[in-house]
Amino acid sequence: MSAADPSAGLYVAVILFALGLTGVLVRRNLLFMLVSVEIMLNAAALAFVSAGARFHDPSGQVMFIMIITFAAAEAAVGLAIILRMHAAGRPTxxxxxxxRLGG
Amino acid sequence: MGGMLLPMVIAFPLAGSIILLLSAGEMPRRATQLIGPGSVGLSALCALFLASSFLSDPPVSGSFHVVLWHWLTLPGFAAQIALSLDQLSLVMMLVVSCIGFLILVYAAAYMDDDADICRFFAYMTLFVASMLLLVLASDLLALYVGWEGVGLCSYLLVGFWYGELNNALAARKAFVVTRIGDALLFVGLTLIATDVGTLDIPTVLHTIHAGPQTTLGCLLLLGGAMAKSAQVPFQTWLPDAMAGPTPVSALIHAATMVTAGVYMIARLHDLFLASPFTMVACAIVGTVTLLLAAGSALTQTDIKRVLAYSTMSQLGYMYLALGCGSWQGAIFHLVTHAFFKALLFMGAGAVILRMHHEQDMFRMGGLKADMPGVFYAFLAGSVALAGLPLISAGYFSKELILSNAWNLSPLLWFGALSGAFMTALYTFRCVFLTFFGTARGHAHGHTGLAMAIPMSILAVLAIFGGYMQTPAEIGGINMFANLLSPVFGPMREVGGTGLLLIGSLVPIIGVALAWTIWKPRDAVPAPANHPVQQVMRANWGFDAIYNWLLVHPYFTLGALNRRDGLDRISDGITWVMHGGSQVLARMQSGQVRRYAGWIAAGTVIALCLAI
Amino acid sequence: MSVDFSVGLYGLIAIAATAMVITRARPVHALLYMVVALLALACLFDSLGAPFAAMLDVIVYAGAIMVLFVFVVMMINLGQPDETRERSWITPSNWFGPSVLAALLLTTLIFALGHGDAATGPNITEVGPTAVGMSLFGPYMLTVELASFLLLAGLVSAFHIGRALGEKR
Structure with missing residues (x-):
């Protein structure tokens, strides 16, 4: 029963997205890149929820659930790849x- | 029957050529040696059969005429691929197919150890097909196709051993010089076509009338013929064309292709009669050429170049005869020349082969003992070339030309007589240097039957082939002239006993002088090196003049123009493409972070555009 | 006005925590800051009238996905040498280009938001789980199916990669 301004949520989403992008571009560690991608996904989710709040529409939250699904799948695969690389003897x-396509 | 057989004359060598070309050298050597001469042999058989049926049962219209198909039909102009066989083309067809067959049989032995024999026979058969098309064509456009075909084959065969730079350069020179003539010929043909509306030869000859345009057209055609026949000032390519294999020189550069111009002028004789100026020009060109070439032949050291210059000189006689209006004389000399010059080239080829590709006469000598058969064949050819009276074919044809030249102008007659003297001189210089004296090199091996038989046949023809046509004083046989009279009309009776006697004495004096100068001595002969002789040996400096006047300016212009604007544009396109590809390739670094950066940059740009 | 303040507060917390996430050298620290950011986001969702989304965020994101990350960090045991290398990678020159790019993106996005007509007066009502559930299994049925496919695909690929890993050892 709150009366927050959805546009403020959108601004926060945009800022978070930019931060996540910076993280992806700057960090060389795959783990940090994955985390940064999670941040960007979160930002997108926030934008959807804000828009849903603005138009009183449950679709925003439906999209949020979709994004969570993406994030879960992406994290599962990404972390499996990281484990695999580690196991293959990559030092970092x-x-x-x-x-280098060395496997 | 004749109509059916006529295309086969061309089709056999063409089919042989196509088979050989498509086999791409994969065919067994024996099969190649069978198909090459065999296809031309079939063509020669067809030609002989045609000749017998033509002579025993002459067609009512005077010629066999076969229209194969209509080529072009435009408003105001039509051309068709048609063959026609009359007495003139009959003679030419027999010369091309029969002598071609003999030379190809010879070549099968000559080229036996060459790796590219398949390519050689493919080109040779293609040449025979083109030459037969040239002589049988009833339409000038079809003749032009054959004309270009023989030019192409000449180029391919002169540069046959293209591994050596000089051969490739000689081929290029032959091609470019004859191409100039081809361009002249084509312009002349176009002029006639615009005038008459067709290039069908009988129509052209019937509708032509004297006038400046006809004179111009004739001059252009004469230019084309001169380039093909290596007449001054287009003569520079023929000596260099000796870079090709010797059978090529025998077939293309002695017997057939270089005489294509003579044939064309004889074929269009009514056209040339309408332009007296061109006739005079033709006679003068012929005389000048025969003198210059004979002078050059006197000083050569290379046996094939002697023969090349003598070919030019004899072609000069033919042009002189054409200029005099003695069509029979020109064709008669063409035929006898084909006999004895093919024979001489074959003999020279046999010598060269057994001397391990040594062509310098001053390193031969004394070969009479080593190869008597080749010596006698070569001697027969030399006698015919020198025109020794009664015992040679060349004598009768040359006498016919000399008497006609006297009829036109004594000056031309004197030039031709001097030429005949020099011919005897350089011919027997060559014989004495090559076959007499001390041996300065060793001959190896053995001249096989495949080379000996064609040479002996041609030797007989070179000695006795002249008795087709003899002056009134010696029998007065007129077989040849009578054969050709339906085409050319009756032959004029010219000359006299006095002229005949002088013409008979001059070659004998020439041979005697040659014996006194180059008779076998103990000392090893050396080529004379007087500056004048050097100039003569170098083709009177024509090559140097052309190099200075045309070739160098052209190359300089080309070098200056190398970096022109259009080139810059295309270079610029390449440069942009190359640079762009470098940039794009750098983008594909394989690093995920960079890709993410590019995606982000693209998003920024897309958003900027969207807002 | 106090409601606006709460949105701004949660937003600031989330932004600050996120900034800490992308600058940390130690993965565990980064992940803990990430949990903070996610909790702040959950509060933000709640104040935007989406309690269902807030709960899901806490349970799935902060609860499951982050724990997964922590497990991985524990398994691959990134120790002291990694930290120093990590610090050597985070240099100002590395930061400059991406920051500029991100700032450009941020500027354009904010510019686009300012020019949109979405920013009208605050009139937020709560959209509860019931409404979300009704639309999920109503008009968005196909989306749910797609999501299930995606999860299955993620499951299969993760299992495949992990199995090969086990065999190799």
């Missing part, structure tokens, strides 16, 4: 060494 989780 350096994403920039991924272009």
């Amino acid at each position: 989780l350096d994403a920039d060494s991924g272009n």
Whole structure:
């Protein structure tokens, strides 16, 4: 029963998205890149929820649930890949060494 | 029957050529040696059969005429691919197919150890097909197709051993010089076509009338013929064309292709009669060429180049005869020349082969003992070339030309007589240097039957082939002239006993002088090196003049124009493409973070555009 | 006005925590800040009238996904050498380009928000779980199916990669 301004939520979402993007671009550690992608997904979810609140529509939250699903699948696969790389004997989780296609 | 057989004459060598070309050298050597001469042999058989049926049962219209198909039909112009066989093309067809067959049989032995024999025979058969199309075509456009075909084959065969730069350059030179003539010929044909509306030869000859346009057209056609026949000033390509294999020189650069111009002018004789100026020009060109070429032949050291210059000189006689209006004389000399010059080239080829591709006469000598058969064949050819009286074919044809030249102008007669003297001189210089004296090199091996038989057949023809046509003083046989009279009309009776005697004495004097100068001595002969002789050996400096006047300016222009604007544009396109691809390739670094960055940048741009 | 204040407060907490996440050298610290950011976001969702989303965020994101991350960090045991290397990677020169790019994106997005007609007066009512559930299994049936497919695919691929891992060891 609150009366918050949805547009403030949108601004927060935008800022969070930009931060997440910065994280993806700056960090070379795959783990941090995954976390940053989660941040960006969260920001998108926040934008949907804000828009849903603005129009009194449950669709925003439906999209939020979709995004959570994406995030879960992405985290599962991404973390499995990280584990795999670690197990294959890679000394670091350096994403920039991924272009050597060494497995 | 004749109509059915006529296309087969061309089709056999063409089919042989296509088979050989498509086999791409994968065919067994024996099969190649069978298909090459075999296809031309079938063509020669067809030609002989045609000749017998033509002569025993002459067609009412005077010629067999076969229209194969209509090529172009435009408003105001029509051309068709049609073959026609009259007495003139009959003679030419027999010369091309029969001598071609003999030379190809010879070539099968000559080229036996060459790796590219398949390519060689493919080109040779293609050449025979083109040449037969040229002589049988009833339409000038079809003749032009054959004309270009023989030019192409000449280029391909001169540069046959293209691994050596000089051969490739000689081929290019032959092609470019004859191409200039081809361009002249084509312009001349176009001029006639616009005038008459067709290029069908009988129609052209019937509708033509004297006038400046006809004179111009004739001059252009003469230019084309001169380039093909290596007449001054287009003569520079023929000596270099000796870079090709010797059978090529025998077939293309002695017997057939270089005489294509003579044939064309004889074929269009009514057209040339309408332009007296062109006739005079033709006679003068012929005389100048025969003198210059004979002078050059006197100083050569390379046996094939002697023969090349003598070919030019003899072609000069033919042009002189054409200019005099003695069509029979020109064709008669063409035929006898085909006999003895093909024979001489074959003999030279046999010598060269057994001397391990040595062509310098000053390193031969004394070969009479080593290869008597080749010597006698070569001697027969030399006698015919020198025109020794009574015992050679060349004598009768040359006498016919000399008497006609006297009829036109004594000056031309004197030029031709001097030429005949020099011919005897350089021919027997060549014989004495090559076959007499001390041996300066060793001949190896053995001249096989496949080479010996064609040479002996041609030797007989070179000696006795002249008795088709003899002056009134010696029998007065007129077989050849009578054969051709339906085409050319009756032959004029010219000459006299006095002229005949002088013409008979001059070659004998020439041979005697040759014996006194180059008779076998103990000392090893050396080529004379007087500056004048050097100039003569270098083709009177024509090559140097052309290089200085045309080739170098052209190359300079090309070098200057190398970086022109259009090139810059295309270079710029390449540069932009290359640079762009470099940039794009750098984007594909394989690093996920960079890709994410590009996605973000793209998003920013898309948003900026969207707002 | 106090409601606006709460949105701003939660937003600020989330932004600050997120900034800490992307600058930490130790993964565990980053993940803890991430949990803080997610809890702040959950509060933000609640104040935007979406309690269902807030609960899901706490349970699934902060509860499940982050725990998964923590497990992975524990398994691969990123120790002291990794931390120093991590610090060497986070240099100002590395930060500069991406920050500029992100700032550009932020500017354009804010500019776009300012020009939109969405920002009208606050009139928020709560959209409860019932409404969400009705629309999920009503008009968005296909979306639910797609989500289930996606989860299945994620499950299969994670299982595949993990199994190969086990065999290799």
